[in-house]
Amino acid sequence: MELSGATWRKSIRSGNNGGNCVEVADNxxxxxxxxxxxxxxxxxxxxxxxxxxxxxxNLTTP
Known part of the structure; x- marks a missing residue:
């Protein structure tokens, strides 16, 4: 799996306080x-x- 061109991002709801966050590369x-x-x-x-x-x-569907 080649990820060298991945652009990683965190949710805008994630704080900058070192909390438990994930990053997603969907580019x-x-x-x-x-x-x-x-x-x-x-x-x-x-x-x-x-x-x-x-x-x-499915996460965003009530």
Whole structure:
């Protein structure tokens, strides 16, 4: 999995106080990466873009 071109971002709801946050890289065509913001060199979870969209859609659906 090639993530060298990934642009990582945190949620705008995440504070800058070192809390428990995740970062998402969704700018790559074939993969969405998710990592721990406190361990940027650590492991990355990889999702197919369609699977990530379904996950996010289900989070925001009441």
């Amino acid at each position: 790559l065509p074939e993969v969405v990466g998710v990592r721990d913001s406190k361990d940027r060199q650590g492991p990355v979870l990889a999702f197919a873009p369609a699977a990530w969209r379904a996950f996010v859609r």
